[in-house]
Amino acid sequence: MGPAVTVLAGVAGLAVGSFLNTFIDRWPREEPVTFPPSRCEHCGRRLRPLEMVPVASWIVLRGRCRTCGGAIGWQAPLVESVTGLLFAAVAAAAGTPAQLLLGLGFVAVLVAITGVDLRCQLIPNVALLAGLGWAALVVLALVVPGPWAGWLAAPVAPASFEGAGAGAFAVPGPDEPAPSSAATPSAPLIRPPAVAPGWASWARALGAAAVGGLIFQILRWGSRGGLGFGDVKLAAWLGFYLGPRALPVALFTAAVLGGLVAGVLLLTGRRGRRDVIPFGPFLAAGGLVGWFFGEGLWQAYLGLGTG
Ligand SMILES: [Zn+2]
Numbered sequence: 073m074g075p076a077v078t079v080l081a082g083v084a085g086l087a088v089g090s091f092l093n094t095f096i097d098r099w100p101r102e103e104p105v106t107f108p109p110s111r112c113e114h115c116g117r118r119l120r121p122l123e124m125v126p127v128a129s130w131i132v133l134r135g136r137c138r139t140c141g142g143a144i145g146w147q148a149p150l151v152e153s154v155t156g157l158l159f160a161a162v163a164a165a166a167g168t169p170a171q172l173l174l175g176l177g178f179v180a181v182l183v184a185i186t187g188v189d190l191r192c193q194l195i196p197n198v199a200l201l202a203g204l205g206w207a208a209l210v211v212l213a214l215v216v217p218g219p220w221a222g223w224l225a226a227p228v229a230p231a232s233f234e235g236a237g238a239g240a241f242a243v244p245g246p247d248e249p250a251p252s253s254a255a256t257p258s259a260p261l262i263r264p265p266a267v268a269p270g271w272a273s274w275a276r277a278l279g280a281a282a283v284g285g286l287i288f289q290i291l292r293w294g295s296r297g298g299l300g301f302g303d304v305k306l307a308a309w310l311g312f313y314l315g316p317r318a319l320p321v322a323l324f325t326a327a328v329l330g331g332l333v334a335g336v337l338l339l340t341g342r343r344g345r346r347d348v349i350p351f352g353p354f355l356a357a358g359g360l361v362g363w364f365f366g367e368g369l370w371q372a373y374l375g376l377g378t379g
Pocket residue numbers: 112113114115116117137138139140141142
């Protein structure tokens with residue numbers, strides 16, 4: 073996508089991040105996201121609209137309530153700016169409107185899940201379901217005949233994103249000679265999962281979801297309480313969004329990151345052997361790597377295989 077869409081997506085991401093931060097705050101306390109209106113957590117004064125402008129209000133107020141001077145946590149500006157940056161990155165990487173819409177829903181849900189899992193070691197079903205509903209709407213629009221199906225799947229910026237959409241299916245198998253472009257550095261490493269028009273997207277999504285869920289259910293049996301059923305559901309959810317090629321990249325990245333961080337926490341004594349380390353954030357980080365780099369890494373790997 074072009075720079076205008078990227079900037080627009082970044083600004084939208086700040087606003088969505090503000091909503092996600094409220095969700096991260098309130099879901100563990102079983103409070104609805106929309107009511108009551110936001111208040112200072114120290115003096116209880118209701119916040120004015122200008123005090124809720126993402127990131128900027130926190131900087132202007134220097135992280136303090138204007139009435140009571142109580143500290144406003146850094147969680148809100150952090151969640152807002154991370155969401156804004158991820159939205160901009162998704163827009164810059166997406167090659168088709170369908171990839172853009174799916175990518176935005178994907179990162180929004182992952183931000184929410186990471187925040188909640190870090191706070192209370194639970195992965196909220198409502199976030200997974202919202203993401204599934206969003207993806208189902210987009211993929212359904214690709215199946216229902218109409219002018220939108222072609223628009224959703226059409227490459228928007230083919231100049232800067234050669235491998236988008238249908239082109240991603242032209243990847244050579246390991247036994248075929250690769251076209252010269254596949255092995256050259258010009259083949260993009262950043263390549264969101266291909267979204268096929270028609271029922272093919274459903275088949276790929278559901279198949280990868282089943283594989284992701286099954287792998288993590290087996291890991292869960294072996295982990296003796298280290299992994300929860302939420303992790304199994306999240307792995308299946310990642311499969312639905314990433315498809316069969318990017319999913320293995322995501323799960324592998326999550327396992328490596330999780331192992332590294334758990335090792336450091338154990339070695340430095342900040343966590344003991346019996347402590348539970350939430351795995352959702354690692355799956356979310358792996359999911360991001362899979363979404364941006366999964367297909368590109370496969371392409372690079374297959375290019376190497378054919379010399
Ligand atoms: Zn206050």
